[in-house]
Amino acid sequence: xxxxxxxxxxxxxxxxxxxxxxxxxxxxxxxxxxxxxxxxxxxxxxxxxxxxxxxxxxxxxxxxxxxxxxxxxxxxxxxxxxxxxxxxxxxxxxxxxxxxxxxxxxxxxxxxxxxxxxxxxxxxxxxxxxxxxxxxxxxxxx
Amino acid sequence: xxxxxxxxxxxxxxxxxxxxxxxxxxxxxxxxxxxxxxxxxxxxxxxxxxxxxxxxxxxxxxxxxxxxxxxxxxxxxxxxxxxxxxxxxxxxxxxxxxxxxxxxxxxxxxxxxxxxxxxxxxxxxxxxxxxxxxxxxxxxxx
Numbered sequence: 001x002x003x004x005x006x007x008x009x010x011x012x013x014x015x016x017x018x019x020x021x022x023x024x025x026x027x028x029x030x031x032x033x034x035x036x037x038x039x040x041x042x043x044x045x046x047x048x049x050x051x052x053x054x055x056x057x058x059x060x061x062x063x064x065x066x067x068x069x070x071x072x073x074x075x076x077x078x079x080x081x082x083x084x085x086x087x088x089x090x091x092x093x094x095x096x097x098x099x100x101x102x103x104x105x106x107x108x109x110x111x112x113x114x115x116x117x118x119x120x121x122x123x124x125x126x127x128x129x130x131x132x133x134x135x136x137x138x139x140x141x142x
Numbered sequence: 143x144x145x146x147x148x149x150x151x152x153x154x155x156x157x158x159x160x161x162x163x164x165x166x167x168x169x170x171x172x173x174x175x176x177x178x179x180x181x182x183x184x185x186x187x188x189x190x191x192x193x194x195x196x197x198x199x200x201x202x203x204x205x206x207x208x209x210x211x212x213x214x215x216x217x218x219x220x221x222x223x224x225x226x227x228x229x230x231x232x233x234x235x236x237x238x239x240x241x242x243x244x245x246x247x248x249x250x251x252x253x254x255x256x257x258x259x260x261x262x263x264x265x266x267x268x269x270x271x272x273x274x275x276x277x278x279x280x281x282x283x284x
Binding site: 001002003004005006007008009010011012026027028029031032033040041042043044045046047048053056057059060061062063064065066067068069070071072073074075076077086087090091099100113118119120121123125132135136137138140141142 | 143144145146147148149150151152153154168169170171173174175182183184185186187188189190195198199201202203204205206207208209210211212213214215216217218219228229232233241242255260261262263265267274277278279280282283284
């Protein structure tokens with residue numbers, strides 16, 4: 001089984017509001033593969049999808065109920081502390097909740113957290129140990 | 143703000159068990175960047191990280207409590223129905239819970255779902271409309 005994540009799908013309570021956050025607010029280009037029922041965004045290597053939460057749960061044969069921390073975070077690495085501050089500010093202006101302002105952290109980087117309008121948790125991080133590739137992805141050592 | 147997901151971090155209750163599932167069970171190569179406190183896997187474009195759930199919540203300034211559907215799914219796309227069946231079988235043999243056996247689905251593909259030992263939800267999918275790039279990633283239309 002290949003080590004592979006092809007899409008990350010976020011269950012959302014209001015698809016229009018979620019698209020407005022990622023597309024209108026953060027400025028991420030919406031793929032033409034999107035429909036009125038599902039939204040897709042190209043990112044470096046992995047596709048971000050937005051889909052109604054109840055339909056997503058049903059698709060996985062799971063009850064839709066759930067509360068509290070979902071146990072998953074997504075990271076958005078950037079190339080400098082200034083870029084981290086700018087991304088946190090952009091997200092906040094778009095309606096995100098700042099969970100932790102970007103700050104120096106114990107592993108030597110600079111990072112903050114925000115929650116999108118559905119509570120999905122993003123870390124914005126500058127990591128001096130992990131330079132970014134040209135496409136914005138992290139190249140981990142083998 | 144660039145459209146970018148650099149890492150997906152799964153909060154886990156037992157890091158050794160989680161590493162055994164992804165590395166020992168699924169056969170995904172563990173990056174040498176891993177330590178006894180965090181595990182990293184290279185996938186096409188995005189890094190999969192495993193980190194203790196309570197520490198992950200604390201890092202994001204969130205209470206660790208939570209139950210039910212977390213609202214996030216990860217997809218593992220493959221190149222054929224046979225590969226989807228094989229991936230579902232491999233995950234099950236590694237200790238995953240099959241949520242939905244791979245089957246023909248309404249959008250014209252073939253897909254199933256499993257939950258990892260911490261309940262994180264994976265979809266295994268063959269999508270005839272989205273061929274895979276050489277590195278296994280999906281190339282979405284713009």
